[in-house]
Amino acid sequence: MEHTHDCHCGCEHDHGMEERSEEFAKVNADKYHEAFGKFEPAGTNEEVKAQVTALLDKHAKENFTPEVLKKIHGFIDLTSLTSLDTKESIWKMVESVNDYEGTRPDVPNVAAICVYPIFVETVKQALTAEHVKVAAVSGGFPASQTFTEVKVAETAMCVMQGADEIDVVINLGYFMEENYEDMCDELAEIKDSCRDAHLKVILETGALATAENIRKASILALYSNADFIKTSTGKGYPGASPEAAYVMCQVIRRYHELTGRKVGIKVSGGIRTAEDAVNYYTIVKEVLGNEWLTNDLFRIGASSLVGDIEHRLGK
Numbered sequence: 538m539e540h541t542h543d544c545h546c547g548c549e550h551d552h553g554m555e556e557r558s559e560e561f562a563k564v565n566a567d568k569y570h571e572a573f574g575k576f577e578p579a580g581t582n583e584e585v586k587a588q589v590t591a592l593l594d595k596h597a598k599e600n601f602t603p604e605v606l607k608k609i610h611g612f613i614d615l616t617s618l619t620s621l622d623t624k625e626s627i628w629k630m631v632e633s634v635n636d637y638e639g640t641r642p643d644v645p646n647v648a649a650i651c652v653y654p655i656f657v658e659t660v661k662q663a664l665t666a667e668h669v670k671v672a673a674v675s676g677g678f679p680a681s682q683t684f685t686e687v688k689v690a691e692t693a694m695c696v697m698q699g700a701d702e703i704d705v706v707i708n709l710g711y712f713m714e715e716n717y718e719d720m721c722d723e724l725a726e727i728k729d730s731c732r733d734a735h736l737k738v739i740l741e742t743g744a745l746a747t748a749e750n751i752r753k754a755s756i757l758a759l760y761s762n763a764d765f766i767k768t769s770t771g772k773g774y775p776g777a778s779p780e781a782a783y784v785m786c787q788v789i790r791r792y793h794e795l796t797g798r799k800v801g802i803k804v805s806g807g808i809r810t811a812e813d814a815v816n817y818y819t820i821v822k823e824v825l826g827n828e829w830l831t832n833d834l835f836r837i838g839a840s841s842l843v844g845d846i847e848h849r850l851g852k
Contacts (some may be wrong), residue, residue: 569721572756572757572760573752573753573756575791575795576752576756576787576788576791576792577787577791578749578752579747579748579749579751579752579787580748581748582747582748582780584748585748585780585784586780588783589779589780589783589820592783592819592820592823593779593816593819593820596819596822596823597815597816597819600815600818600822601811601815603850605815605818606811606814606815606846606849606850607643607644607850608645608818608830609811609815609818609846610644610645610647610843610846610847610850611644611645611646611832612648612818612832612835612836613648613836613837613839613842613843613846614647614649614650614651614672614803614836614837614838614839615630615647615649615650615651615840615843616650616651616652616805616838616839616840617630617651617652618651618652618653618674618678618771618772622652622653622656624659627652627656627659627660627663628659628663630650631650631659631660631663631664634646634647634650634664634666635663635664635665635666637666638665638666638667641850644850645668646666646667646669647669647843648669648670648832648836649669649670649671649672649701649702649836650664650669650670650672651672651673651674651702651704651838652672652673652674653673653678654673654674654675654691654694654695654698656673657671657695657698657700658698658699660699661698661699670701670702671699671700671701671702672700672701672703672704672737673695673698673702673703674704674705674770675688675691675692675695675700675703675704675705675727676688676691676692676703676705676706676727677691677706678704678705678706678739678770679706679741679770679771679773680706680773681705681706681708681709682710685726688705688726689726689727689730690730692705692727692730692731693732695734696734700734701734701735702734702735702736702737703727703731703735703736703737704737705724705727705736705737705738705739706738706739706741706770707720707724707738707740707741707754707757707758708720709744709745711723712745712750712753712754712757717757720757721757724736724738724757724758724761724762725761725762728761728762728763735764736764736765737763737764737765737766737767737801737803737836738758738761738763738765738766739768739769739770740754740755740758740766740767740768740781740785741769741770742768742769742775742777742778742781742785743769743774743775743778743781743806744774745781748780748781748784751781751784751785752784752787755784755788755789756788756792759792759800763800764800764801765800765802765803765836766785766788766789766800766801766802766803767802767804767805767836767838768781768782768785768803768805768806769781769804769805769806769807770805770806771805771806771807771838775806775807776805776806776808777804777805777806777807777808777817779816782802782804782817782820782821783820783824785802786802786820786821786824786825787824789802789825789829790824790825799829799834800834801829801834801835801836802821802825802829802834802835802836803835803836803838804817804836804837804838805836805837805838806838808838808842809839809841809842809845810842810845811842811845811846811849813842814837814839814842814846817837818830818835821835
């Protein structure tokens with residue numbers, strides 16, 4: 538039995554309990570740093586930029602072909618996330634996907650339609666196109682600054698309404714103060730509430746700012762059982778960048794080597810042109826290989842990209 542002792546402040550503390558608590562915290566901290574140690578350091582932002590520039594200079598042009606644009610069309614999460622969304626506007630967006638079905642047998646339809654939680658039921662009711670998933674942002678999107686219980690409940694409600702996929706943002710506050718335990722516990726709880734739905738974990742790479750932060754956040758999300766890691770919300774911070782996607786792909790590749798588990802990547806935020814999309818396709822292809830060039834493992838979140846690709850391919 539532990540004895541309590543008078544502290545210098547005159548209070549009674551259970552020093553044995555404090556020591557055990559400190560030891561527990563140290564073990565957990567070691568667990569995360571041990572995980573980080575299994576992955577190569579990302580390098581400086583400048584080093585990553587040079588690597589990405591060299592990769593794209595060498596390979597991007599060869600991928601700018603009609604065949605690649607057709608594939609990319611099938612990787613898109615067609616997205617509407619504005620304060621002005623209404624049931625009518627979302628229904629019209631879904632109808633555009635329904636209407637596209639079968640018009641170009643050589644061009645696959647979009648991979649998913651991504652909306653706020655309140656519109657999941659609308660998408661589910663309106664969607665007739667086959668093989669198109671229903672995706673919802675959840676967990677206090679985009680700031681993620683709400684109670685874990687609310688995030689879990691919101692996610693469960695989205696799935697109950699018919700969402701196949703859930704996109705949530707990491708708790709950036711926890712990450713920045715290196716409170717990895719609470720960050721990962723929260724993601725694990727949200728993952729549990731997804732049931733059979735896939736979980737895409739948004740890192741908000743524009744806020745993380747450094748390649749090393751992006752590397753660490755990617756590792757934590759993967760070890761919290763994310764099915765995808767995703768760059769950005771497109772709200773309030775810079776969106777996707779080729780450099781962020783490159784670092785994330787490096788982590789996914791190493792994680793696959795270590796565990797045998799394949800995790801997807803989603804890039805989003807400011808991707809509007811076919812050229813942008815081909816750059817990300819090129820990074821995924823060169824770092825992860827052709828196995829990742831399917832809509833099970835690669836997504837692009839966008840709203841205007843569909844129109845640009847369809848324009849390039851011709852009706």
